[in-house]
Amino acid sequence: MRQTARIISVYTADVSGVASALFELGGMVVMHDASGCNSTYNTHDEPRWYDSDSLVFISALTEMDAMMGCDDKLVRDVTEAARELHPRFVAIAGTPIPMMTGTDLEAAALRVERDTGIPSFGLNTNSMHSYLSGASLAFAAIARRFCDGRAEREKGSGLVNVLGMTPLDFSVNGSDGSIRAWLRENGFAVNSVWAMGGTLDEIALSGRADVNLVVSYDGLAAARYLKQRFGTPFVAGVPVGREFSRRLAGELARAAGTGADSAACTLRGDAPPKTAVIGESIYSGSLAAALWLQEGESARVVCPLETERGLLSPSDAEAMDEDDLIPALARCSSVIADPMYAPVCPEGCSFRALASESFSGRIYRDGIPNLINKKIELERTDTK
Amino acid sequence: MLEKIGAKIYEDTGVTASEALFPEPFRSGLEYAAPARGMWNIVHTGMLIPESHQIFVCAEGCLRGVVLTAAEMGAIGRLSSVAIREGNVLDGDMEELIIDGASDIIGKLPRRPRAVLIYTSCIHHFMACDLPRVYAVLRERFPDIDFIECFMNPIMRKSGLTPDQLMRRQLYAPLKPLPRDPRAVNIVGSDLPTDDGSDLCRLTRENGFSLNEIARMRTYDEYLGMAKAFLNISTYPSARAGAETLSKRLGQRHIYMPFAFDYGETDAEYAALAGELGVEAPDASAGRDAADLALDRAARTLGGMRVAIDYTAVSRPVQLARLLSEHGFNVTDIYLDSVSGEDRDAFDWVKGNLPWLLFHPTARPAMRVAPRGDGTPVLAVGQKAAYFTGSDRFVNIVENGGLHGYDGIAKLAGLIADAAETPKDARALIQIKGLGCSGGCCV
Numbered sequence: 001m002r003q004t005a006r007i008i009s010v011y012t013a014d015v016s017g018v019a020s021a022l023f024e025l026g027g028m029v030v031m032h033d034a035s036g037c038n039s040t041y042n043t044h045d046e047p048r049w050y051d052s053d054s055l056v057f058i059s060a061l062t063e064m065d066a067m068m069g070c071d072d073k074l075v076r077d078v079t080e081a082a083r084e085l086h087p088r089f090v091a092i093a094g095t096p097i098p099m100m101t102g103t104d105l106e107a108a109a110l111r112v113e114r115d116t117g118i119p120s121f122g123l124n125t126n127s128m129h130s131y132l133s134g135a136s137l138a139f140a141a142i143a144r145r146f147c148d149g150r151a152e153r154e155k156g157s158g159l160v161n162v163l164g165m166t167p168l169d170f171s172v173n174g175s176d177g178s179i180r181a182w183l184r185e186n187g188f189a190v191n192s193v194w195a196m197g198g199t200l201d202e203i204a205l206s207g208r209a210d211v212n213l214v215v216s217y218d219g220l221a222a223a224r225y226l227k228q229r230f231g232t233p234f235v236a237g238v239p240v241g242r243e244f245s246r247r248l249a250g251e252l253a254r255a256a257g258t259g260a261d262s263a264a265c266t267l268r269g270d271a272p273p274k275t276a277v278i279g280e281s282i283y284s285g286s287l288a289a290a291l292w293l294q295e296g297e298s299a300r301v302v303c304p305l306e307t308e309r310g311l312l313s314p315s316d317a318e319a320m321d322e323d324d325l326i327p328a329l330a331r332c333s334s335v336i337a338d339p340m341y342a343p344v345c346p347e348g349c350s351f352r353a354l355a356s357e358s359f360s361g362r363i364y365r366d367g368i369p370n371l372i373n374k375k376i377e378l379e380r381t382d383t384k
Numbered sequence: 385m386l387e388k389i390g391a392k393i394y395e396d397t398g399v400t401a402s403e404a405l406f407p408e409p410f411r412s413g414l415e416y417a418a419p420a421r422g423m424w425n426i427v428h429t430g431m432l433i434p435e436s437h438q439i440f441v442c443a444e445g446c447l448r449g450v451v452l453t454a455a456e457m458g459a460i461g462r463l464s465s466v467a468i469r470e471g472n473v474l475d476g477d478m479e480e481l482i483i484d485g486a487s488d489i490i491g492k493l494p495r496r497p498r499a500v501l502i503y504t505s506c507i508h509h510f511m512a513c514d515l516p517r518v519y520a521v522l523r524e525r526f527p528d529i530d531f532i533e534c535f536m537n538p539i540m541r542k543s544g545l546t547p548d549q550l551m552r553r554q555l556y557a558p559l560k561p562l563p564r565d566p567r568a569v570n571i572v573g574s575d576l577p578t579d580d581g582s583d584l585c586r587l588t589r590e591n592g593f594s595l596n597e598i599a600r601m602r603t604y605d606e607y608l609g610m611a612k613a614f615l616n617i618s619t620y621p622s623a624r625a626g627a628e629t630l631s632k633r634l635g636q637r638h639i640y641m642p643f644a645f646d647y648g649e650t651d652a653e654y655a656a657l658a659g660e661l662g663v664e665a666p667d668a669s670a671g672r673d674a675a676d677l678a679l680d681r682a683a684r685t686l687g688g689m690r691v692a693i694d695y696t697a698v699s700r701p702v703q704l705a706r707l708l709s710e711h712g713f714n715v716t717d718i719y720l721d722s723v724s725g726e727d728r729d730a731f732d733w734v735k736g737n738l739p740w741l742l743f744h745p746t747a748r749p750a751m752r753v754a755p756r757g758d759g760t761p762v763l764a765v766g767q768k769a770a771y772f773t774g775s776d777r778f779v780n781i782v783e784n785g786g787l788h789g790y791d792g793i794a795k796l797a798g799l800i801a802d803a804a805e806t807p808k809d810a811r812a813l814i815q816i817k818g819l820g821c822s823g824g825c826c827v
Contacts, residue, residue, distance in 0.1 A: 002488045003467040003481070007460060009452065010467065013445030030414060034506065035538035038417040040449030043817065050419045050811060053753045057414040063543045066510070077413040081749040084396070096443045096507050097539055100473060127445025128469050321467075340455065361452045 005322045009340040011305060012168055012358045014125035016045040017134030017218065018093040019056045020166040023048060025142070025200040028055040028087035030078050032103065033095040035060065037127070044361035045131070047172045055087055066097050071104070075111045082116045088200055089145065090120035091138060099126035119145050130305045131168050131358055132280065135218035139163065139194055142203060143225040151207030153230045159191040159209040160252065161226070163234070164219020166196065168358040169280055171368040178372035179215070182239050185373075186249035194219060211235065211256040216282050217307050227261070236311060237264035238283050240371040241290025248286075266313045268292060268300070273315050275299035276329050278337035279356060281307035285316070287336065287354075290376050299336070302328045336378060339364055345383045352378035396750040398717075402739035406731055407723045415747040420767035422782040422819035423696050424575045426536060426551045427453040430501045431462060431821070432575070433532075433555065435604040437497035439489055441466040441482050442505035442536060450503075450536070457821050464489040468507055478513045483521050490526060498604040499530040499558055506539040530558040545625055553626030555598060558608065561634055565612040569661070571597040572616045572630060573623020576786040576820050583654060583671060583789025584617070584641065591663045615660055617641055619788060621699050621726060642726060643784045643792055645700055645707040647672055650789060671790030678797035679711040685801040686713060690762045692773050694719035694746065697766025697781050698796075703730040704765070707793070709738060719744045719768050744772065763804050765796075767814040776807040782819045 012020070019029045019041055031037040038058040042049040046056075059074050074092075082090050090112055092105050105122025113120035123137045160183055165176055176196040183190055191209045192202040206212075206226055212234040214223045223234040233255040239245035244267070251264045265285030269292040277284040277291075281303045288299035301316040304325065312318070319325040326344055329335060334350040338359040342351055355364035369378070399409050427450045430438050440450050440463070447465045454463035466485030472478055486502060502522075504515060515533065522531050534554050538547055545553070552573040569588050571578050577599040578585055588595045601607040615637045618627035624640050631638035639660055641653045651668050658665040691713050693701045702723060705715045718741065723731050734741055745751060746768050757774025764770040770778035779799045781787075787795055 002485050003469060003472075004485045004488050005447075005451075005465045005467070006489050006492045007464065009455065009460075010444050010447045010465060013443070013448055015445055016448070035415075035541060036449060036536075037445060038415065039421075040445070040452075042417055042419060043421055043815070044448060044452045050815065055749070055752060057416055057749050057752075060412070060415045061539060062541070063509075063539050066539060081414045084750060085753065095445060096468075096473075096505075097510060099470075100507065100510050126470070127443040128467075130444070340460070360455070363452070363455060 002323060003321055007343045008322055009338070009359050012045045012131035013127045014129040014131060014134030014137070015093045015095055015127050016041040017131030017136075017166070017168065018091060018123055018125060018138040020045060020131065020168050021135035021138040021195055021218065022091055022142070023054050023056070024195055024198070025203070026088040027091060027200075028057070028082060028085060028089070029091045029093065030057050030059055031093050031095060032059045032074060032098045032105065033061055034058075034097070037095055045168065045357065047167050047357065047362065047365060055085055057081065061097060066101050069101065071108055075108050075115070078108070078112050079115045082112060082118050087118060090116075090118055091123055091141065092120070093123045093125045093134065095125070095127045099124075121145060131166075132216065132218045132306045135164070135166055135168070136221045139219060139222040140225055142194070143206070143222040146200060146204040147206045147226065147229065148204070149207075151205045151230070153210065153232055154208045155210060155256075157208070157210045158188045158256070160188045161191050161206045161209045161212045162193040163212050163214045163223050164216035164282070165193055166216070166218070169216045169283055169356065170196070171357050171365060173368050173370040175370045175372050178370055179239060182245060182249070182373040186252075188252065194222065207232070211252050213237070213252060214282065216280055217305070217311065220308075231259065233259045233261050235262045235264050236282050238286040239373050240283075240286050241294050241376045242373065243293035244286060244290035245373040247293070263311055265289060265311060268313045268315060269296065269298040271298040273298045273300035274332060275334040275336065276302045276332040278302045278304060278325075278335065278341055279354070280305055280358070281311045285311065285313070287371070287376065294376055342383055347383060349383050350380045351383045352380050354378060396745065396748040397754040398742040398744045400739060401734045401741040401743060404735065404743045406728060407725070409723065409743045410721065410745040410748055414749050416749050416752045418746055418751065418768055418771050420696065420771050420814045421817045422767045422780070422814060424783065424818045424821060425453060426450075426503065426534065426547060427463065428457065428818040428821045429551050429555060429575055430534060431457070431459055432598045432601070433499055433501070433604070434601050434607055435497060436462070436499040436501055437493060438463040438501045438503065439466065439486050440503045440536060441468065441485065442503070442507065443468050446505055446536060453817055456817055468505070473507065473511065478508065478511055479518050482518045486522060487525060490529070497529060499532055501532045501534045501554075503534040503536045505535075506537045509537050509540065532557050546622065548622045549625050552623045553629050556610070556626065556630045559611040559630065559634060560608070562609070562611040564614050566614050567593050568613040569593045569595050569615045569617065570610050570613040571595065571619060572627045573618050574620050574786075575599065575783055578619065578788055579786045579792065579795070581795075582787065582791050583666070584619070584657070586791075587654065587657060587666055588661065591661055593661060615639065617657070619643060620783060621724065641788070642699060643788050645703040645793065646730075654789065668790065675790040675793040675797070676711070678794035679708070682797040682801035682804075683712040686763055686804050688714050689804060690717070690760055691715045692717035692719065692762050692764045692769040692775070694764070694766035694769040695721070696768050696783075697779060698784055699724070700727050700730065702727040702734055705738070705741070706730045706733050715741065717742045717744060717762075717769070717773070719746050719766070719772055721745050721747050746772070763800060765800065770810045771814055776810050777803050778808060778810060779803045780808060780813055780819065
């Protein structure tokens with residue numbers, strides 16, 4: 001495996017995923033990095049940066065710091081900033097060099113917490129995994145630190161936590177509000193959304209929920225923690241398309257009643273798939289399911305990101321690199337993907353652009369549609 | 385909803401000139417990055433080499449920024465990547481990863497590049513990756529391609545040359561000795577083309593010299609021809625080290641002529657250049673008068689409006705503050721994280737003459753929550769000054785904007801006057817990466 005990309009983009013990395021997941025919760029995220037991670041994050045991965053004052057910084061690691069093991073400097077600088085800015089919590093996330101030098105980020109966070117009294121945690125990211133991995137670590141850490149025993153599952157309440165919502169998968173096109181509206185239309189009440197448009201205090205009461213809706217892979221680890229801690233079942237799926245949204249609401253009600261988890265995003269037709277949907281497994285799987293229910297179009301997911309087989313149907317595929325992707329798309333006559341995948345799609349295939357901030361950043365942001373509880377209508381073009 | 389941290393005023397957001405220390409007015413620590421993106425990065429600069437292709441070998445997080453830099457400038461077809469994963473760090477196969485990855489990419493390119501810039505990263509440095517072997521194998525395998533050793537290793541930014549300086553040095557690595565042309569002159573290491581009307585361009589061209597710079601090169605052969613010049617001029621501080629290396633390697637003369645806001649220094653620079661060219665030193669009085677006139681006119685246009693300057697717009701923000709102040713401008717704020725040695729004299733002057741002037745950091749964490757503007761109209765010189773003051777009246781240039789000499793000062797004064805009268809959409813403009821790059825000079 002050569003791990004090359006001749007012409008396609010790369011996904012947002014884990015360290016940015018941490019920042020994206022925690023962005024709206026009043027904490028302080030420190031990327032333990034020399035330089036570059038912060039500007040990459042706030043230029044390409046974070047559409048909320050310009051108009052907010054959420055605290056995301058780099059540690060400005062130098063060669064000498066790394067060589068001499070100056071973890072004291074990291075702790076001192078984080079502590080100083082935390083004392084000045086008073087965040088609700090502190091998250092320290094790693095990058096390649098801290099990984100290579102074996103920096104104990106959890107120990108550093110413990111020291112910050114001891115010195116400031118502010119809840120702090122270290123996250124072992126290394127910029128070599130996707131945002132899903134980092135956001136997953138961040139959400140799980142939030143669940144462990146803040147979802148405590150003050151709440152108990154309120155069975156039959158219809159309360160729902162939405163887990164795994166960041167602009168990297170949903171942009172800032174109102175999808176979060178549409179999911180809230182769809183839940184209400186179907187008789188549910190929103191307890192919290194992890195983590196767009198909600199607060200840390202709402203999230204802290206997540207144990208109350210009747211059922212959890214996991215809308216991307218990065219919400220899964222938190223869902224499992226909440227299941228273990230409070231017995232809350234979860235359903236994996238995104239309410240895209242009218243009919244799939246209706247079915248997903250039914251799955252949520254069923255899970256709330258039975259306590260059994262559901263991977264609703266794996267619903268597929270029985271015809272051989274001619275369409276490939278490239279992207280994050282739960283969103284793409286939901287889209288494939290919606291296309292089948294909407295117009296009998298049989299589609300498979302080609303997932304280039306971290307996922308689990310349980311979130312994919314048997315016809316779906318994983319393809320982490322450009323070399324894997326090209327053969328995975330070879331038999332498809334139609335592709336739905338971010339526009340930056342177009343150059344590696346089969347010649348003459350029908351291409352429907354569905355941009356993702358996690359892949360093309362801000363380039364196509366204005367055209368990212370809000371498909372929540374709406375008929376799927378994506379414009380087709382032919383690849384050359 | 386976003387939880388606001390609050391509108392508290394933090395200590396770390398400014399220090400008066402009287403209290404500011406040289407060269408570091410502010411403590412170091414965690415760093416913030418304001419959303420002003422006009423400064424060029426190593427991708428933009430590398431793209432200046434015509435008919436070249438870039439290959440970055442690093443972790444996904446590092447690749448993300450460079451790939452999207454290329455995509456946003458419309459040059460995604462000129463940049464490829466090789467992702468480093470944990471296994472590569474643990475297994476010790478880094479050299480093979482680079483060789484096989486680069487070979488695979490070159491084989492898939494629709495057109496053979498004349499040069500390939502391979503950017504290795506902090507990881508390679510810490511692993512002591514055998515880069516000489518990597519380049520030896522690639523050069524043997526692809527003898528028709530010039531491989532250029534480039535670096536994306538920000539962890540080394542305080543160890544010798546910075547990545548920016550290294551990039552500007554490596555930009556000329558493929559140049560090989562050629563017969564000397566006594567009428568050819570280069571400007572080296574500048575991202576932006578030097579303004580045709582500048583004193584620098586006019587003095588050389590009007591005396592019959594050809595003036596070449598990489599931003600104007602359209603073919604690889606034209607670029608290689610820069611080796612013929614007898615004289616290299618560098619005008620940007622981070623270009624100086626590379627220009628010295630190039631000149632020494634090819635036996636060319638070198639003169640450093642930064643864009644100065646000090647008339648005496650400007651006169652000395654042009655006298656030195658005239659000496660190198662073997663021509664009579666120019667009479668600077670007309671240019672000086674024109675600069676004074678433009679500055680006075682701009683000062684009248686502003687009419688006492690506050691002026692804020694940042695280090696991304698001009699390489700000598702403190703010297704500019706002094707010049708503007710001496711011409712009646714109300715300079716109140718300077719945004720920088722350290723004071724360069726070239727600004728030392730001006731810094732001392734400002735301490736003595738404008739002790740109330742505020743120096744602000746751009747990277748201190750408290751700047752993230754500092755109020756952006758207090759409602760007072762501000763004329764900002766530079767994107768960061770515009771952002772931090774919340775001003776829509778700003779001069780939108782980076783890296784001196786291609787300006788030089790008295791003509792450059794006059795034009796900058798004109799830009800200031802124009803900015804005071806014509807508001808701009810700061811939110812839209814300052815977030816564009818690599819100002820001037822996608823305008824055609826490097827794609």
